[in-house]
Amino acid sequence: MEQLKQLLLGPELEQLKKLEAALQELDFQSQDQETIVRRITPLFERILLERLENKDAKTVEILSQHLAKIIAHSSRHNLPELSQALQSVIAPAISKEIAANQNVMVDALYPIMGSMISKYVSTAIKEMIESINEKIEDGLSFEKFKRKIKSKITGVSETELLLEESSDALISSLFIIEKESGILIAEAQLEDKEISDPHMVASMASAIKDFINDWIQNATEKSEVQILSYGNATLYIESAGSVYLVAFLDAEPDHEQRSGINEFFASIVKKYASFFQRFNGDDSAEEIAELSEKMHTYLNAQPNVGKGKKEKEGKNPMKLFFWSATLLAAGYLAYLLNGWYFEYSLEKMVEAKTGQVVHVERGKEKLTVTGYADSFKSLNEVEALIRSQSRMPVNNHLLVPLKQIDKAIEKYSAESKGPAEELEQKVRRVEKDLNASLMQLQTELASVREELQRSQKSIAEMRKTMSGELAQLKSEKKSIKRIIKIKREIASKLAQHLGDNPFYRKDDLSLDFRGLNLFTAGEALYNREAIERIGRVFKIYLSVLSEYKEYIEEIVILGHSDSSGKRKENLKLSQLRADAVKEYLLGQAEIGHGQADLKMVSKGMGSRELVRVNGVEDKEASRRIQIKFVFKENEIVKQIQKIVND
């Protein structure tokens, strides 16, 4: 049986064994983690990439939770590699941001970059100074020894003394200018060196700078003009973001001076960057006054400001002072001696002539007399005597005994009682009058104020009304313009289609069917041939108007009669004629269809508008039909004309 089985199913059994062995192997692999990892790893990157590309929410959520941790970990353990990895992402992003918002980025970076550059330049200068020092050590001259001694005394290095001797160029003006518009934002100038029209100069400087930059700029390197020189005048230009600084100097600035200007400029940009960004040309901003003040302070702090002037003024100052002081002292002494002698001689003379002992003192402008007089009489005598000796005013401070004063008062009161009362009454009357006038004035003032308030109110109301009317007028003006334009177009088209037609009137764009013998006298029945002709012309007229139906209020058929008969009857007859023509025209299929959106009205005019030839009525021509059209906004035109005429 086994042999038979082997003979019949030998190959299949062999395959079954292999299959079983393979299954066992697979089972082992699916349980072995290492094998699983080895198998899946090549596929993992693909799976992750696919999920990220599809923005799979779960994957993004998981990654974002761990991203910060990964970066923090990498920065602690493998910073160089992390930097390299991020550099490729951040560098293009920064480049893109700078390209998009160049001025904003430069404004932000300039204060930092500017001071870095300044430091670099300062270091370079320091090195240069050291090298010069070495060379100076080798030199031999009288000036060198003089400088050497000065250096030892003051503690300032010889090179600095050398640089000081050559001194900085003088900055006479400083401008801060908006880069793109060339509009001057702030300026400061030294006295006596002002530029007459700084705003024009700023614009011109900007144009020249732009011209040179455009001219020399190439695609690879972006640089800007920094120095413009003409004769002794030099413009030093430093740019930063949205603004640039122009310094006007009397010579080209050296590195140190440029560095100083740049540092000052950097401090300005740092403080006012946001103001520069929002500057709109208005010079009343507080920041501008503050900035100008800073710039003035900077200009006036220059060591060489007013140097020439000071030197000129400083020639032999001590000598001049000494002589002036000596002369002044001598003059004063002479004045004192002269005064003393004058006072003494006056006192002696008074004593000799009046017997009164007084003291006289000469002041700058007057003589003062002090002491005692026996009586008022003596007091007046002394004063008269002194006045006769000098042109100066006299201050009489002489004292008289009390007894004498009482006597004088009694005498004066007796003499002046009557007039004093009268005077008092007068004063009271005047005071009363004044008070009354004041009250009246106040009342008038109050009424003037009220009047003024009323006037202001009515002016405000008028202004309001006027502005409303003005707005209405403006809108109506627009409508008129539109009507005129449309009217022109219609006129042009009507002229094109009916220009040669004898019934078409170019002046008012109407049809006037005179001379057609449409009606016989006293009748409203029309002539068949004539009405058909009217129908043909009207069809063309209507076809043009239909194109502008949204602008047309209505088409008016006007019936006219001749002057025969009574006015009332003529009016009725003309209305019947207009109605008849309207009915006929509406009965025409093409016309009826064409005017579907256009309102057609008939109106009898009676014998108001007769046709006259050489002053005589042509009755046949008077019996006629006119066809016109009315614009939708004709009413506005009429109103405007009325306003204009008023």
Add this chain to the structure above:
Amino acid sequence: MIRKKILLLGDFNVGKTSLIRRYIDNTFDDRYLTTIGVKISKKILELHGLECELLIWDVEGATPRKSIASSYMKGASGAIFVCDVGRSETMESLDEHIKTFLALNPNAHYVIAYNKSDLLSVQQKEALELSGNTFLTSAKNASNVEILFTTLAKEMLL
């Protein structure tokens, strides 16, 4: 005071410099005027109590071989585009000038001057269709010059 930079732009020899001279000096020089590079003038005006100074950049006219320097155009608050009514090609190139200007100054305002209108007959003037910001101007007889600048100033400031 508020200061604004405005430009006069247009083809070569359309009368930009003459318009400025007429507006600022109120004089007109009949000689052929050639603008080189850029010429800057200024004019102070008052609009409803607001004092304003226009810094007017008269930029060299464009020619087929040379375009206008873009750096002159930057930072302008307004522009006057000028063409010569007698030369249709100068009118046709206005759109290109306006496009270039607005690309650099998207928020700026502008007006258009159809200049040398003194050379047109009344019928020719009537036949021209002018929009709200377009003026028929003549530096020779001062027609519409003042209103041209004032309209632009109002657009920029009010």
